Amino acid sequence: MSKRALSLPALIINNITIAIVPGSLTYKGGKIKTNVETVSSGGGKVETVHSRDATEAKSEVKFQMRLTTDVDGKIADWDDNVAENVIIFAEVIGKQKAKRIFEGMSLIDDPERNVSPDGTVELVFQGEQMI
Amino acid sequence: MFFEVKKGGFKFELSEPIEVANKGAVEQATRLKLEEPVKDSEYDAIELAQFVTRAGLSVSKIFAGMNQQEEELKAEGEEIIPFHLQDVPDVEKLLKETTGLIKVLKAGDVDIKQFISTGKRLLTTRYSGSKRRICTIDDSEGSAFTPYLFDELSFQDKFCLVASYCVFFGISSIGEPKTISSKELV
Numbered sequence: 539m540s541k542r543a544l545s546l547p548a549l550i551i552n553n554i555t556i557a558i559v560p561g562s563l564t565y566k567g568g569k570i571k572t573n574v575e576t577v578s579s580g581g582g583k584v585e586t587v588h589s590r591d592a593t594e595a596k597s598e599v600k601f602q603m604r605l606t607t608d609v610d611g612k613i614a615d616w617d618d619n620v621a622e623n624v625i626i627f628a629e630v631i632g633k634q635k636a637k638r639i640f641e642g643m644s645l646i647d648d649p650e651r652n653v654s655p656d657g658t659v660e661l662v663f664q665g666e667q668m669i
Numbered sequence: 670m671f672f673e674v675k676k677g678g679f680k681f682e683l684s685e686p687i688e689v690a691n692k693g694a695v696e697q698a699t700r701l702k703l704e705e706p707v708k709d710s711e712y713d714a715i716e717l718a719q720f721v722t723r724a725g726l727s728v729s730k731i732f733a734g735m736n737q738q739e740e741e742l743k744a745e746g747e748e749i750i751p752f753h754l755q756d757v758p759d760v761e762k763l764l765k766e767t768t769g770l771i772k773v774l775k776a777g778d779v780d781i782k783q784f785i786s787t788g789k790r791l792l793t794t795r796y797s798g799s800k801r802r803i804c805t806i807d808d809s810e811g812s813a814f815t816p817y818l819f820d821e822l823s824f825q826d827k828f829c830l831v832a833s834y835c836v837f838f839g840i841s842s843i844g845e846p847k848t849i850s851s852k853e854l855v
Contacts, residue, residue: 548817550690550817551690552690553689553690553812553813553815553817553818554813554815554817555815555816555817621693622692622693623693624690624691624693624694624695626688626690626695639688639695641693641694641695642693642694643693665693669695
């Protein structure tokens with residue numbers, strides 16, 4: 539059975555739809571990492587020890603926006619809203635609506651703006667695991 | 670449909686909840702708070718008034734009945750006070766008039782999609798120079814009701830929301846000179 543990919547989602551931050559550079563949206567769900575180590579019990583016998591590592595279990599949403607005149611205002615608002623940004627992206631594919639929700643997000647780093655005719659700014663948010 | 674009706678505004682109960690971002694979390698919202706139009710929203714309001722008037726004229730029989738009622742009241746010198754200016758708005762009358770308007774719009778020569786789209790603009794725009802929004806989310810401490818959230822509503826809720834707004838705030842009479850009642854003439 540053929541399937542369709544999530545390719546042109548609407549990105550919504552704090553209930554407002556944001557226009558982004560097509561194809562620039564990437565995300566991580568914040569999966570708990572599983573470490574696998576080996577232990578040797580002698581005689582060439584090796585076993586594996588598995589452990590769960592939650593230290594990096596945070597979600598990440600990364601995307602680019604065109605450097606329009608209203609961008610700085612938006613960035614300032616998101617930056618002030620520490621741990622309280624909500625990012626949703628959704629796409630209607632056929633009759634189904636694919637939706638991803640990221641709660642308690644903060645804008646990390648100081649975004650670098652590229653002032654040029656096709657200037658963009660890349661924004662990275664991190665927060666709670668994806669719902 | 671109408672949750673709380675009082676002078677100056679009303680709360681609209683959605684038939685299906687919507688997901689709203691509020692303070693870092695997603696919440697379910699079922700109630701919207703609506704307030705009267707602001708100065709800069711008049712051009713959008715008059716556009717809605719055109720839809721209502723056009724629909725009414727094309728459904729002449731129904732409209733004639735409504736007009737007659739209005740004329741009778743005027744003849745008696747009784748001024749028609751819009752719902753938002755009444756001290757205790759009559760909810761039953763409001764519901765009846767909203768249902769009537771929905772029927773007139775459906776039967777009339779009006780593009781419902783355009784009517785809803787104009788209503789969306791009126792209810793979701795943050796007009797410059799205005800300190801408040803016309804429509805906010807009542808459940809989540811008055812957070813903004815944005816165009817994205819409007820799109821999330823069911824068709825029924827969109828249609829009823831815009832129609833009830835038109836009726837409550839007397840949108841169809843916007844721009845008309847005020848009637849001088851016979852009492853004032855005496």
